[in-house]
Amino acid sequence: MIEMHEVDKWYGTHNVLKRCTTHVAKGEVVVVCGPSGSGKSTLIKTVNGLEPFQGGRITVDGQAVTTSGRDLTRLRARIGMVFQSFELYPHMTVLDNVCLAQTVVLKRPRSEAEAKTEALLRRVGMIDHARKHPGQLSGGQQQRVAIARALAMDPIAMLFDEPTSALDPEMINEVLDVMTELALEGMTMMVVTHEMGFARRVAHRVVFMDDGQIVEDRSKDAFFDHPETDRAQLFLSKILHH
């Protein structure tokens, strides 16, 4: 579904992605982890072209990710994305947040979009808040709405960039539960997270990044039970004894 081949990215002279090669098969859940600044956000944002890259090749569902143009816009509409800081539109109600791209991008009739939105809000437990604005919700509630907003486009894959790291601890699980359910239903997912419990429960593979490189890319069990590199061992020991 998602294929990345030798992806290189530079900020000026700073090589932030170094020949990154990995893939996410249909129905697979891949967790990306690694120290802060290692390039995880940059990597996941290249998948839907939010970050341009200079070398290598990315395809999603067989279509090449370009740097701009209508094809890219159309591809983005088919890939859901959830951000660390939610990025709900503050001036719109929850209902309008979830309806917007459905109506203006997919051209769904408003009534159809609303029906879809209500079903999704019910699913993430937010139906009672449909008329509120994001500023009136907790972080966990906002992130569940953001997931519903992405799902409303019937995506072929979902990208998550540290979806729980801006949340107070007591709200993390309500978001992880929604994500777990999604994974169990067979959604193709690429998830940047430090929630190793979540990774152990639902990931198929783990990609470990350090300093712009993909250092390990292995099945979940192999990664957790016998991390190959010192860097991954160090990272795991820090994060698990936290």
Place this chain on the structure above:
Amino acid sequence: MNYNWNWGILFREPYLGFLITGVITTIQLALIAWVVAFVLGSVLGVMRTLPSRIASSIAAVYVEVFRGIPLLVWFFLWFFVVPELLPREWGRWLKRDLPDPEFWTAVVALGLYTACRVAEQVRAGIQAIPRGQTMAGQAGGLSQAQIYRYILLPLAYRRIVPVLTSEFMTIFKNSSLALTIGVLELTAQARQIESFTFQGFEAFTAATVLYLVITLTVTVIMRQVEARTRIPGLLGQKGG
């Protein structure tokens, strides 16, 4: 001081009529010029934030040129100089056939000048929006135009309501400069009453009070706009 106060003059024809047409002209001039300034200023403000180098440079040059020349000079340029620079038929049309050429020249001068001030506010309003909002729109498959239409502009306008209020008030006050090219707006009418009756204090007091009434009305209306567009749940964050 030996001055014969005569407030009654203000309520006598034709002077009452002078004041009324003056107020109407001032309001018409300011409102039409505001529409020009708002639309053009928004377009220019958006252009300054576009990734296209050409678009943002054009807008930047516009802003610098219009901001760098005093408004009074603009009135003279548009009224005396520009018609001479145009092809002869156009110039003749402007001077002879355009109904009320002074008024429409004043609309152009005031509107295009105020547009550069609106453009700067719109640009600042857009640039203050975190980049994540644009990314969220892109990730949802929205085109650049749709991102501006549904996300960036609604947020930017809300944020800049207070500064736009002040620009809107300024356009009423600046419209008084139109008297220099012969528009019979409120200040010009007060002068006219003065020269007919020698009751200048009364005439200009009346004009002053009328300007205050106009700007206070603008303040009240814009307070309503601000309250209506306030985003629920965003306290302590001015409008945006």
